[in-house]
Amino acid sequence: MASTSSSAAITASPTVNYDIFLSFRGEDTRHTFTDHLNDKLNRQGISTFRDNEEISRGDELKPEIEKAIKASKGSIVVLSENYATSTWCLEELWKQQKNFKLEVKTSSKWTDDNVKRWREALTRIADLKGDQVSGSEVAFLEKIVDDIYHNKVARKLVDLPRHLTGMNARHEEISSWLEPSDIKVLVIFGMAGSGKTTLANYIVSLNSQYFECTSIVKVMGSISTQDNQHELLRKFVADLLGEGKGKWFDRYTIDRALKMKKALIVFDDIGEPNELEYFLGTGDINKQSKIIITTSRNNTHNWLQTRSWSCKEYNMQLLNNDEALELFSLHAFGFKIPKEGYEELAKEVLQYCQGIPVALEVLGSSLSEDVSIRHWKSTLESLEKDMHDRIHSVLIVSYNSLPNNLTRELFLHIACFFVGEDKDYVEQILDNDYSAPSGIKILTNRCLLFVSPNNKICFTITHFFSMLNFQPSDILTTDSLKKMDILKLLKLKDVHLTGNYKDFSEDLRWLCWHQFRFPTIPSSLFQGNLVAIDMSCSNLELFEPPIVLQSLKTLNLQGSKSLSAIRSIYRLPNIETLILRDCDKLVHVCESIGGLLNLVVLNMERCTSLHWCLNRPIRITNAILGRGSAQQTSFSLPHSLVWLFLSDCVLTNQGNDHPFLQFSGQPNLQYLDLSGACFQFLPSYNHLKTLRVLELSWCVLLKWLLDLPTSLAELYVYSCSSLERITFKSHRFTLKEFGYGGCNNLLEIEGFIKLVPIAKLVETDLRHMAWLKNYQYHEVSLVGDDELTLYRTKQIQMLYEFGITSTSLPDIKDPNMIYEYSSESPSVCFRVPSCPENKRLIGLNVSFKYTKSGDDDPAWFVKIRTNNGVDYMYNPHVFGRPRKGKVGIWLSFWPIGSKLTTGDEVNVSIIVMSEIMEAKECGASFVYVEDDETMEINMPWVETLGGDLSAFQLSTGANYLCRRDFFKVMEVGRLTRGWLSILVGHTIDDREVRGWRKTGRPNTSFNPSQVESSSPSLTELQDSPIDLTRTESSHPSRTDSSFNPSQTESSRPSLTKLPGSSSTESKKF
Structure with missing residues (x-):
């Protein structure tokens, strides 16, 4: 008798209905040995499939039998005297892809194809190690069934929670990793409490039967002592070789076991590379083995480079709203949806837990003890002040694992003050005291924060971490601040402080005081070490620095509706960013602004009352002049301009010499925003050799754009309802991003369509x-x-x-x-x-x-x-x-x-x-x-x-002439997933036709960070914590998928991403 395991791909398939498929010759063993074997297997809880009907010799294999073979985890072949004479049995063997010897008479009616595949099947069976019945049949059967149960069928007993919401979806995302390939390692990384361990255990529970052995090693800092190290290693060896062989072992024994055994191994909560090396030694493992690593680090792929192992990394996603609601409801109510009347309270819980499984489980179980609405409201109110102990115990592990107090302090500062702020802005403020660049890198690698594609610092669970060490005081007074003699960061909103400011900490580096109530900044407030002042939406009427502020680099006064004058601005010699947006009563800016040689960003959008008093050009890299301002200014723009925003200015065609249209004196422009202006045409910009981005949306009178420079990478003409034609100097379409929704009269885009x-x-x-x-x-x-x-x-x-x-x-x-x-x-x-x-x-x-x-x-x-x-x-x-x-x-x-x-x-x-x-x-x-x-x-x-269609040629040589992204159509359910195979067959990787096809774009894509050192990157300007451009309500976003030209100015058309563009999220302008 030969027993085999399934040869199917090692994945948990819903079509697996049987543990064992029995293949036997009915007339030999149906009512004897096979019947006894089947009974023993069933008594052990092992499900079997056997065909009880006599099959005529030579009949074709029944479809239901073939389906049963595919739906079985393994098979037992009972070889008897007449087994090889049955074509039925031979077909079963071939379908199983397991494989002895077959001699065929010349006069046989069997075809050559039949004979070939049967011979292959029998040959493979002959190569398998089988068991021969001798002595007591009862003892033989007990031995066989026990072996099959423990080594082939029984799943690994793993620690799994009662409710596994969301696990199956995540398992399906990564199940292909389990198939035979060179990718040995799966790294599941993410924050504490996100479900990494549960997912790893879930994978083992579904797939352990496909391996000779499994081992789950819960590291979690347990190898810090020699005794713990030895105990973990002993368990590891016992899992690989059997319980009795884990008592005495050495490094050679471990290395040999790793090479011999086809194993599924989990190393749970690895924190350092040496922890992995401790268990794997030389790293030479069985080629069919698979290793799962769970960790809070997102740089573990570097650990595996010395072993030349390829790995698949999976960022453990927190539960989405539907999954979170289901998991919480199961723990709180016992079913998948909230009890009637508790829907709004459940939403509050979801908002608090932010998709963290452990938080949902803990709060659900806690609230289930008393389902009165009064108790629920009281519990939720208390959670805003203090964290549940069990949630705290999980999350504090990540915080405590940080290498030193300096990094922990940096983490708390960011969690409390700078979530959503620009990374460079945060580094500018915190670098001197906390080595911010290297510290942020550590925090990112530990999955405690991440930096978004638009350079924002993001936390998934901000309010949890802000409660780890302290609770902010409800009431702040000048006296209470007086005691904070080393205070460096202060964030206030709509707070009225009375008293003397002279005792404020001189170490203060960042002052964020929104809705500041005083008409001027108190002269007694020491500002000498401030790096940034943010007084958005203040009641300031006058801004005048009392002393020279050498350290100040950022001043944000946007939305200060009472601000009428800025004086003595020369006292800010190192200012880099000045935001005066929406200061609509501002009528005077000190002319010394022209002497600010380090000014990088100037935002004066919608400063509609401003009267300019400037006699010389400003050496700035960015200028944003608001609606109406253009007609009131008399200074020339500096030659050093790289980013120029003139959105909503009153710009009209006044001949080719019009200063705001020609830009002949700004040869280094990379970003030009003329959106909302009233002109019919633009002059040629071929002299702007470095122009990368041109924003012309809502220029409703613009009729054509001719000879656009070859350097242009992004063009936005949303709602240019009169626009008819766009041409390029190179006669080629080389844009990487192109937004043109609402251009109802656009007939020709050169190199694109006509x-x-x-x-x-x-x-x-x-x-x-x-x-x-x-x-x-x-x-x-x-x-x-x-x-x-x-x-x-x-x-x-x-x-x-x-x-x-x-x-x-x-x-x-x-x-x-x-x-x-x-x-x-x-x-x-x-x-x-x-x-x-x-x-x-x-x-x-x-x-x-x-x-x-x-x-x-x-x-x-x-x-x-x-x-x-x-x-x-x-x-x-x-x-x-x-x-x-x-x-x-x-x-x-x-x-x-x-x-x-x-x-x-x-x-x-x-x-x-x-x-x-x-x-x-x-x-x-x-x-x-x-x-x-x-x-x-x-x-x-x-x-x-x-002509040249190389950019549209597939690896097969076929020309795929298409600019539509059909994968987006497929994702919304309007196109079958097999569409590509229907079109080009199975030989094409779908990555060849994802996105829009390339159309002769430059070999190197534009990187906004590759600008002059004196100018900020596109990301810094457009997505900085200080919004330099316009509000969303007055300007079309480029992120939505649809656009109706009849919509108002607040409509949000879609951004077309072209081939070669980055995979980062769309930037808002």
Whole structure:
């Protein structure tokens, strides 16, 4: 008898219904040995599948038997005298992919294919170690069943909570790691209490039967003493070799066991690399073994580099709202949803717990002891003042693990004052006292905080950590602050302090006092060591530094509605950032501002009452001048400008010499914001060799943008309702990000698309399609995947893209619609004929008819392939949506004549991957011209069918001509997950077609941090704690997925991310 384990991929599959599949020869052992074996297995709780029907020799394998084989974890093959004579048994062996010897007579009716696979199956069975029945059958069966139960079927007993909400979803995300591959290690990292240990144990519970042994080592600092080290190592060896072999061992024994055994090992809560080395020694383990590491560090991949191990890292995500509500409800009420009347209180708990499983479990169990609403409210109120002991005991572990008191203090300062602030801003304030850059790196590596892509410092559970050491006082007075003689950071809001300020700490480095109530800053307040002052929305009427403030680098007075004057600003010689946004009563700024040589950021947006008194240029890197300010200023902009914001200024075309449009004196500009201005055109910016970002949204009179510089990486023209045309100096589309929702009249984006009404084209433009002029006033509703064409009803348009000319028509009847080759199906195949005399083949017309239901955009491609290597698949950026119940026609011309030769076999097919669209028939015809006739393409760009398409070429050589991201369509459920395989087969990695296809973009993408040292990065400017630009309510965001041009100014159109752009979150401007 041979017993085998399943050869299926090592994943927990819901289709596994049986522990053991019994394969046997019925006439030999059905009512004897196999019957006894089956009974013993069932008594042990091992589920089995066996077929009780006699099968005629030579019959085909039943589908339900084949399904049972696949649904079993393992199999037992009972070899008897006549086993190998049964084709049924042999087919079972082959299906199991386990494998002896088969001799076949020449006159056999079996096919060569049958014989080949049966011989392979039997050969593999012969290689397995089996058990031979001898002596007592009862004792033999008991031994076999006991071995199967303990070594093959029984799951590893692991410590799991009663409710495993969210674990299955997270297991599915990483289950592919368990399949055979070179990736040996899974690192699950995250904050304390996030469920890392539970997930690791859950993986073991589902998959232990696929390994020879499993071991869960709970490290958690336990190897700090020699006794603890020895005990953990003893348990580890016992798990690998068996309980009896864990008493005496040495390093050689451990290394040998790791090499021999196919093991699933968990090292729980590893904090240092030496802890891993202690258990793994040389690191030479069985190639089929898998290791799971849970840790609060996010840099563990560095630990494995010396072992040349590849690892998969998984950032343990906290529970989402639905999961959190379910877990809490299970503990609090005993079922998955809150009890009626407790919904709002449950929401408060979720907000407090912020998705932390341990917090949800503890509070749910605690509140279940008394379900009165009064008790719940009282408990929730107390939690705002003090943390539950069990939650505290979990979270304090991460805090206590920090290497020194300095790092702990830095952590508390950030948790209490600087969550959501710009990292560079925080480092500027805390560096001198707390070595902030290195400290923040330590905190990030310990998963106690993270820095977002826009450089903000973020905590997942801020209010928990702010309660770890202390509670802030409810009442602050000057007397109480007097006692804080080493106070360095002070944050107040709408607080009125009476008394003398002279005894404030001279160590104060950061003063954040929102809604400051005094008209001036008290002169007795010592400000000599302040690095930053933030007095947003204050009642200040005058700002005048009492002394020279050498250390001050940031001053934020935005929203101070009473502020009328800023004086003696020369006393801020090292100021870098000055924010005066929305100070609408400000009428005077000291002219000495021109002498501030270190000024980097100046934000004066919506300073509508300002009268400038400046006689010389300011040496600044950023200037933001508010609505109306442009007409009141008389100074010239400095040559050193890199970032220039003139949003909502009254800018009009006043000739080419208009200073705010030419920017001839600012050759280093990288960011230019002219949004909301009133002009019809812009001069050429080719002299701006370093311009990267151009913001022109809501310039409603702007008609065209011509010869944009090749350096431009980002362009935003949201709601430029008059804009018709955009061209580039290089004649190539090289943008990495492009936002253009609400541009209802935009017809041409050079190198991208050109969309022209046929009524505006002459017959010479249309050439062989000139007959379309007869239908130029027919209307078609245009659709696409972006805001340019979404549900715009237009007269019939001609689209030029990739050199392909196409249009969408209603179901017209015209003799020109009769094709040489046609089919009622969505594909047609034909050969290239000999070219007529004095004619030259220039291309191919392709057309098909279709119907569409629903409002969603369907996914479809036209594929043209030949037997000599031509391979195109094309999805047009724009096409027509026929009316409900009507038929639409898509007509196109492909200029591929030079690639076709007589006799080539051409296959044209329409691939539809959405149920809402049906292709009914298609046709194709060759297009010829006279030998001496030329035919110019309306889009003479590099990326055409006759030009360089390398940026669109897949690894198979096929050209994927598409600028839509169908994976986004798939993610919202409008496209089947198998769409790519339908289109290109199984040989293409989906990463090749994710996002928009590259279109000749620069090899090196623009990095906003690579600007001059005197200027902040794009992230620093746009996402700093001080908002330098406009409010969200007055400017379109680039993050939403939809946009309606009819919306008001507060609408939020989507940002189009183009190939080569970074994967960071979209930046708000």
